Amino acid sequence: METVMESLMDPKGSIEKLNNTPVQKVNILMVDDHPENLLALEAVLTSPNYNLISAHSGKEALKCMLQHDFAVILLDVQMPGLNGFDTAKLIKAREKTKNIPIIFITAINQEMEHVHQGYSVGAIDYIFKPFQPETLKKKIEQFVKIHQNHQETIIQTDLGHLLELNKVNKRLDRTTLNLHRTEALSKAISETITDTIVTFDNQGSILSVNPAVKSMFGYQVEELMEKHVLKLFPKWEDEVLCDSSLSLALLLQSTLRQSVGKIIEVVACRKDKSCFYADLLIASTIIEDEQIFVCTIRDVTERKQIEEVKRQRFTNLEQIVEERTLELTMSNIKLQKEIDERKRMADHLFHTQERFRKIFESSPCLMAILSQQDLTFMEVNASWTKNTGYSCDELIHQKASSKNLIDDVTETYIDLNKKVSNKKVRFKTKNGEIRSGLLSTELIDIHSEPCILIVLTDMTDRVHLENEMYRLDRLNLIGEMAAGIAHEIRNPMTTVQGFLQLTRNKADNLSTEIIDLMLEELKRANSIITEFLNLAKNKISVKKKRNLNSIIEALSPLIQAEAFRSNKQLKLELGECPDISLDEKEIRQLILNISLNGLDAMTSSGNLTIKTYKDNATVVLQIKDEGQGISPEVLSKLGTPFFTTKETGTGLGLAICYSVAKRHDAKIEIETGDDGTTFSARFQLIPSLTND
Helix, strand or coil: CCHHHHHHHHHHHHHHHCCCCCCEEEEEEECCCCCHHHHHHHHHHCCCCEEEEECCCHHHHHHHHHCCCCCEEEEECCCCCCHHHHHHHHHHHHHCCCCHHHHEECCCCHHHHHHHHHHHCCCCEEEECCHHHHHHHHHHHHHHHHHHHHHHHHHHHHHHHHHHHHHHHHHHHHHHHHHHHHHHHHHHHHHHHCEEEEEECCCCCCEEEHHHHHHHHHCCCHHHCEEHHHHHHHHHHHHCCCCCCCCCHHHHHHHHHHHHHCCEEEEECCCCCEEEEEEEEEEEECCCCCEEEECCCCCCCHHHHHHHHHHHHHHHHHHHHHHHHHHHHHHHHHHHHHHHHHHHHHHHHHHHHHHHHHHHHHHHEEEEEEECCCCCCEECHHHHHHHHHHCCHHHHHHHHHHHHHHEEECCCCCCCCCCCCCCCEEECCCCEEEEHHHHHHHHEEECCCEEEEEEEEEEEHHHHHHHHHHHHHHHHHHHHHHHHHHHHHHHHHHHHHHHHHHHCCCCCCCCCCHHHHHHHHHHHHHHHHHHCCCCCCCCCCEEECCCHHHHHHHHHHHHHHHHHHCCEEEEEECCCCCCEEHHHHHHHHHHHHHHHHHHHHCCCCCEEEEEEECCCEEEEEEEEECCCCCHHHHCCCCCCCCCCCCCCCCCCHHHHHHHHHHHHEEEEEEEEECEHHHHHHHHCCCCHHHHH
16 A cells, blocks of 8 residues: 555656666576585576575575575475475465476486476476586576566556556646635635724724624624724633733733734624634734734635535545545556466466476377367377377378277277277287287367377387296296106105005015005195195185284194294284284294294294284284394295205295285285394285274
């Protein structure tokens, strides 16, 4: 409001001030946690027209945003605390700073997903280090020009507002002039009224009076002769006599001397005791060495009434002017807000279109825009032309053929008028090559025209790689299985075969010891096959809501008994754990396998500790032994089928544990050292179970 009033008082000075505003330096913010990088940027951008401000963290950059206005921000991506992406989000969330251009500069995060993330948080460019100094300098110059043009637009807008206010001020001046004319006219009318003229001596005794006194006061001339002049002004007499320490004559003389040449407004009293307002103009002259006073009395009752009316009208006019000024001010503020909002929308639309164009053109995915009406190509990006072999001229305004897109599952043509998401398809290139990809379509409107956005991710190389890896994995697994089964099962079978050959030509029956030995070897072979089947991927787990602590407590006597046999101890540290979905039989086997391995790894008097606890969204089973630890060579092979360090082991125990963990979506972690080894199995919590 104060600024508006100043403009109303001196609009011409405000306009000259806006026109003569000196060009200020443009602020540029550089954010990087490495001082050497800031020094390099400063060396490239040093200019008498730039005010370079450095910030060493995202938090410091946000503080600078509160203190200065910036034309452009150079922002490092990888910073401690607030990284570049988080800092950009906070800058864009603030109304005052969300339109400031942001350029990411990084030497680390050069993957395309980081580039996309940078554009998604509001960046207009993403530059990799080392950058070209001249290129960066030219880009900054363009952003500075945009900023300066924006400032000039604001100044021109303010100039227009001041011109409008100047017009309002001129209208107010004309209104004031009309008021002065009205006042002058009233004064001229009041001067035409006949005045009463009274002469009196320095004692206040009336010497003469003109005939107008009869019409003004109701007295005859004779009735006032030699009467005191204050008879006509009784209230003035009360004012003169307010100081009782002086005589009436002295008080009157003192008052008259002070009033000579001045117009005094008093209340006059008529003969009928009615009062009216009058103006007194007193002059003094010397006649025959005697001071004579001449008093002109003018009835100003009508003038008073006119002045009261004028005052009331002026008050009303001031109120109208004030209301109109407030209305114009509010209209001006509303207009300014509307202008700012339209500019913001225009800037936002421009940046949105620019970002879409850059994303569309630089996307590694095949992207195309079709007209929904006739399925003709409107736009295609570089990836589309590169992967299909067609040029833009061959595709634009040409109808897209759905026969070039085949559903990989149903072997049917894709209907482009229907929305699909990540559908596996095969598509044909210009040279007839069949490639694989993921197809997504979206129905959009561009300038009120229904369109179809097609995004096709080329998965050909990945599909070939996955098929090759799957084939190699199967061959590798078959080789390992064949070697393991052949090695482990051949031993007991060889024993049985040998004994059968020895007894082939004997007439007597086989001895009990030989039969027991063959049965033991066959039992061992059957055990290996049974454990091997537990590794099968298609093995079905019967999961129910179970508490891990209950399973451990049920198994503890068996583990404790095994520990006592070798003079070892079992310790349970079971914390509060919510119920989770488990196959109790498989979990018992996992706990038993790891616990027995831990007991075998320790010497006499060692302690095996089984611990459970809840860690965020997981339930952790931890089994710790006090053995000598696992060597790196052995650690890298743990879980491999048929790999064992025991003389009588099958090498399938830990492999089964890993298979059980996988079927329970759990993760096994191993920590080993000179003071022992800790196996930790992390089971994910299921919300439906934790909320019961």
